[in-house]
Amino acid sequence: MVDTKIDLAGLSLDNPIIPASGTFGYGKEFAEFYDLDVLGSISIKGTTREARYGNPLPRIAECTDGMLNSVGLQNPGLEAVCDTELKDLAELFHKPVVANISGFSLDEYVACAEVMDKQPNVGIIEVNISCPNVHCGGMSFGVDPASAAEVTAAVKNVTTKPVFMKLTPNVTDIVAIAKACEDAGADGISLINTLLGMRIDLKKRQPVLANKMGGFSGPAIFPVAVRMVYQVSKAVNIPIMGMGGISSTRDVIEMMMAGATAVQVGAANLVNPYTCRDLVTGLPGAMASLGIERLADIIGIAE
Amino acid sequence: MKRQYLVIESIRRLKNDVYYMTFTGDCHEVSAPGQFINIKVGGFYLRRPISICDYDIGHISIAFKVVGAGTQKMALAEKGDLVDVLIPLGNGFDVSKGGRNPILVAGGIGVPPIYCLAKDMVGRGEKPRVICGFNNADDVLPMTKFNEIGIDPTITTMDGSVGMKGLVTDAMYDEQYDYVYACGPEPMLKAVWSLAPDGQFSFEARMACGFGACMGCSCKTKYGSKRICKDGPVLYREEIIW
Numbered sequence: 432m433v434d435t436k437i438d439l440a441g442l443s444l445d446n447p448i449i450p451a452s453g454t455f456g457y458g459k460e461f462a463e464f465y466d467l468d469v470l471g472s473i474s475i476k477g478t479t480r481e482a483r484y485g486n487p488l489p490r491i492a493e494c495t496d497g498m499l500n501s502v503g504l505q506n507p508g509l510e511a512v513c514d515t516e517l518k519d520l521a522e523l524f525h526k527p528v529v530a531n532i533s534g535f536s537l538d539e540y541v542a543c544a545e546v547m548d549k550q551p552n553v554g555i556i557e558v559n560i561s562c563p564n565v566h567c568g569g570m571s572f573g574v575d576p577a578s579a580a581e582v583t584a585a586v587k588n589v590t591t592k593p594v595f596m597k598l599t600p601n602v603t604d605i606v607a608i609a610k611a612c613e614d615a616g617a618d619g620i621s622l623i624n625t626l627l628g629m630r631i632d633l634k635k636r637q638p639v640l641a642n643k644m645g646g647f648s649g650p651a652i653f654p655v656a657v658r659m660v661y662q663v664s665k666a667v668n669i670p671i672m673g674m675g676g677i678s679s680t681r682d683v684i685e686m687m688m689a690g691a692t693a694v695q696v697g698a699a700n701l702v703n704p705y706t707c708r709d710l711v712t713g714l715p716g717a718m719a720s721l722g723i724e725r726l727a728d729i730i731g732i733a734e
Numbered sequence: 735m736k737r738q739y740l741v742i743e744s745i746r747r748l749k750n751d752v753y754y755m756t757f758t759g760d761c762h763e764v765s766a767p768g769q770f771i772n773i774k775v776g777g778f779y780l781r782r783p784i785s786i787c788d789y790d791i792g793h794i795s796i797a798f799k800v801v802g803a804g805t806q807k808m809a810l811a812e813k814g815d816l817v818d819v820l821i822p823l824g825n826g827f828d829v830s831k832g833g834r835n836p837i838l839v840a841g842g843i844g845v846p847p848i849y850c851l852a853k854d855m856v857g858r859g860e861k862p863r864v865i866c867g868f869n870n871a872d873d874v875l876p877m878t879k880f881n882e883i884g885i886d887p888t889i890t891t892m893d894g895s896v897g898m899k900g901l902v903t904d905a906m907y908d909e910q911y912d913y914v915y916a917c918g919p920e921p922m923l924k925a926v927w928s929l930a931p932d933g934q935f936s937f938e939a940r941m942a943c944g945f946g947a948c949m950g951c952s953c954k955t956k957y958g959s960k961r962i963c964k965d966g967p968v969l970y971r972e973e974i975i976w
Contacts, residue, residue: 454947454948463735489939490949490951494779498780502950505952505959650779704943704947
């Protein structure tokens, strides 16, 4: 019998499989497909202090082995997320969740963190400083070590829950950003967010997305994600949630060997809603076939 | 709603770039005309959302237009192929909320779900009037399935090459109605909406998941944002914001 349990910044998870923020809503739609309790945790849709409608349509463009999105952090706002969505999710999923928060100023991050800190089913606060969809602010925090550190410290100051900083890959030196977050007190790092991309409609001779550019996700970005998780894991001493194009149990194992303690699964949920359940079910078999007894043993094993 | 493997029972070209495909398999969850399926096409990352044209517990049919590489690939499918679909998706039309004197209006590839609705209404003992609009004779879809259920739709074409010359709205001026069910391109829906005292309008949008998770197809309505895939594709007249 293989052991899929992992410890993530003090939280004991039954398995490392976590649906990624923005691809799983607040769980409701997926509860129609399977029992959410099989999952290690769930990273909820990114929450901002105020409600956001997001970007104009079209927001989706297909790519080879992936997709672009420019949803633009659509969410009902902090109050509605806590009063309704998190409470509803607690009925469907009986484990701690990852609360993904986003903001356009330090004040907004702090406001979200303060409130998420008080939510009983929030186990980890994941701070998105990387969403490439928002014109002002959102991008800048994650591309500069000093401002990434500033957000980290501000959020850490108002919560006792573990804080994971979610990094953008659209930078020249991901390690410098990760180290700045660690030095500022981050309990973990989530990476990678989507890569900035663009498609053009040949008939219309115009960008497919109304927002012109969007975040590239899906299996095509997996090697980039593995590389960045590997680089960051060698440089920091805090756990990593690895994500970017994961869609098979082999991907899960590879990402963990690169240095991830847990993994998040994003775009794959949208194509096959059963993906995360299938990964949880298939993981023991995949481990056994590779001679892995304890999943925790392979974290960062690749030299 | 679930993921299901359906078997292609038949595929044929209806007209130019429009194909008609029938499937067998477990379709018992389909509950209303206007619902759709999201089809996985080999070699393409995202599924293709296509409206249901006809259904019973063990069959569905769709009619789709080749608009890009994905639908081009679908057109090459063969009888006996196994297809991975999410079925059923969306709310569909609700005839219990309709008026006493309804009219059905379809444009182009919006015709198949309107046929599905007409058949449902015929099954309830009604005989709905239907208007189908197309660009020109090349685009006019066969009306055989309508005729089989005793309906002879009014056809309009922009160039007058078949039926009445003009838009579906021109044909609407000749009719009395208190409720409109419509499916077609957005400019058509908007024009029909402005004439309709009340009604249900089926929208199209680029989407990723098709089941309400990604927020890729959210639109603004008078009652807040709604997902075309999950809260739609059918929206009610009073909630639509153009």
